[in-house]
Amino acid sequence: MQAESLTSNKEKGFTLLEVVVVGAVFTIGILGVLGLISQSISFSSFTSERLIASYLAQEGVEIVQNIRDTNFIEGASSWDDGLTGCATGCEADYTSDTLVPIVGVGRFLFVNGDNFYDYDSSGTETRLKRRIEIQDDGLSKRVVVTVSWEGKNAGQVTLGSAIYQYVPSAPTYEYEVQEISPFE
Numbered sequence: 001m002q003a004e005s006l007t008s009n010k011e012k013g014f015t016l017l018e019v020v021v022v023g024a025v026f027t028i029g030i031l032g033v034l035g036l037i038s039q040s041i042s043f044s045s046f047t048s049e050r051l052i053a054s055y056l057a058q059e060g061v062e063i064v065q066n067i068r069d070t071n072f073i074e075g076a077s078s079w080d081d082g083l084t085g086c087a088t089g090c091e092a093d094y095t096s097d098t099l100v101p102i103v104g105v106g107r108f109l110f111v112n113g114d115n116f117y118d119y120d121s122s123g124t125e126t127r128l129k130r131r132i133e134i135q136d137d138g139l140s141k142r143v144v145v146t147v148s149w150e151g152k153n154a155g156q157v158t159l160g161s162a163i164y165q166y167v168p169s170a171p172t173y174e175y176e177v178q179e180i181s182p183f184e
Helices: 002-012 016-073
Strands: 128-136 140-149 155-164
Touching: 016 128, 016 140, 016 155
Parallel strands: none
Antiparallel strands: 128 140, 140 155
């Protein structure tokens, strides 16, 4: 009788080897999930930086276009006033109406209280730098804006555009339409 009870207890329980194998499989599964979460967070951070950099690069092109447009509206002596001297790189933010040559490796952008990016150091410093380069292509200017960021997921976004001198539209003529009746 005692032999029967020993056999039945043996079949109902887990061996130490089974517990160790299940623990190892569970641990490997948990580590895989944690690795996946870590990669997702890292990728999310990189994607966020890239998206912000893309917007800042577009803003850099728009700053150059605004300077060109202002020259046209205010009747400046040349359409490209303020757009020269940036072959090696300039800085500007949305509050600027001029381009400032970069000194050294450039400055980091700051986020101000309104969540705009500028060079005013009273805001929160970011890891982002913007470089605006303008090359003269004769009748146009080639604008290349590079926004780079430093840190664990360092990278850069580069955007290029061409801007042209405004050409005044063709003159308009005023004329009077007269109806001619075929029966007159």
